[in-house]
Amino acid sequence: AAPAVNSPEKVVQNVCAACHGADGNSVITANPKLAGQHPEYLLKQLTNFKDGTRANAVMSGMASALSQEDMEGVAKYFSSQSIKLAKAKENGKGSLGEKIYRGGIAATKTPACAACHGVTGAGLPKQFPRLAGQHTEYTVQQLRTFRTGERANAPMMATIAAKMSDAEMQAVADYIQGL
Ligand code: HEM
Ligand code: HEM
Structure with missing residues (x-):
């Protein structure tokens, strides 16, 4: 059988x-x-x-x-399941999180997240994940593990996370949760 x-x-x-x-x-x-x-x-x-x-x-x-x-x-x-969106803690226009997501951080040459994850956070087909609606806590945790190297499956993200402060990670993750 x-x-x-x-x-x-x-x-x-x-x-x-x-x-x-x-x-x-x-x-x-x-x-x-x-x-x-x-x-x-x-x-x-x-x-x-x-x-x-x-x-x-x-x-x-x-x-x-x-x-x-x-x-x-x-x-x-x-x-194939539908994501349930949550309210952002900090999603106002002009918030630090929005600035980082859409424009990056000029001083540290950090690229805009939107370039790879899309303006709406839906990601790009295949290997660029959807971020919109994800839990703030989880997103912050991923940015930290990219920075420490515990998550070593994404060289691009390691370079980006290495330049980000804890406050910047928190701000962009809050924005992403509400996208
Ligand atoms: C993955 C955040 C910019 C390419 C991720 C993940 C997060 C994230 C949280 C993991 C998603 C999950 O675990 O579900 C961000 C933020 C950015 C940013 C906050 C801006 C500061 C970029 C840029 C690129 C990029 C500019 C392209 C050059 C990728 C790729 C993955 C990824 C390819 C998938 C990694 C894998 O296969 O494991 N990003 N990202 N990201 N990001 Fe970004
Ligand atoms: C992360 C799938 C069972 C806890 C993930 C991710 C996938 C996944 C694909 C990465 C998501 C992303 O990058 O956005 C699955 C599947 C499961 C399963 C298919 C069943 C076969 C579980 C169970 C637990 C769990 C039972 C709890 C006991 C977690 C946690 C993470 C995670 C904590 C985040 C890991 C990290 O911080 O890197 N899971 N999962 N999962 N899963 Fe699961």
């Missing part, structure tokens, strides 16, 4: 939902929302948790337990 294949819905329900929500809208702000994210990006992250270029004790265990087929299935599943 052929081996039993888990449907993506079953894998999500049994394994991922507790931390990311059944529809990919996690309520725990340290855990990323996965809803509406590009499937190619999600698949790359799962691959990187497996190969260790993105270090995270919890997720490397999760990814290791998934077959290539499972990973492709759950990536497709989460990408």
Whole structure:
């Protein structure tokens, strides 16, 4: 008999939902929302948790337990869900976060986030992830792990994060949550 294949819905329900929500809208702000994210990006992250270029004790265990087929299935599943947007803590026109997102930081030659993640934060197809609506806490955490090198799967982001202060990270993450 052929081996039993888990449907993506079953894998999500049994394994991922507790931390990311059944529809990919996690309520725990340290855990990323996965809803509406590009499937190619999600698949790359799962691959990187497996190969260790993105270090995270919890997720490397999760990814290791998934077959290539499972990973492709759950990536497709989460990408087809709709993201629920949240209100930004700081999203007013002219806020520091908006300035960084749209224009970068001239003094440190930090590029505008919008160049790669889109003006609306929807990302660009494939490997440039959607950022809009993501939890502030999670985004700040990623910028920090790009800076420390714990997340070593994105050389471009490491260069950018290395130039940013904690206050700049917080401001742009607040803006992104409300985008
Ligand atoms: C991050 C998928 C289960 C906690 C991620 C990311 C993906 C993912 C794709 C990266 C998202 C991004 O870069 O925007 C999955 C799938 C799961 C699963 C497909 C089920 C098979 C879980 C569970 C937990 C968890 C059960 C909690 C026990 C986290 C945390 C992060 C994360 C804390 C952020 C890691 C970091 O800071 O780098 N997950 N996840 N996940 N997931 Fe999961
Ligand atoms: C990933 C923020 C500028 C290219 C990410 C992630 C965050 C982020 C939070 C991880 C998303 C997640 O885990 O779900 C920012 C901010 C920027 C900025 C705040 C401006 C200060 C840029 C620019 C580029 C870029 C200018 C292109 C030159 C990428 C790529 C990834 C990424 C390719 C995916 C990395 C991977 O495959 O793991 N960015 N970004 N970003 N960013 Fe940026």
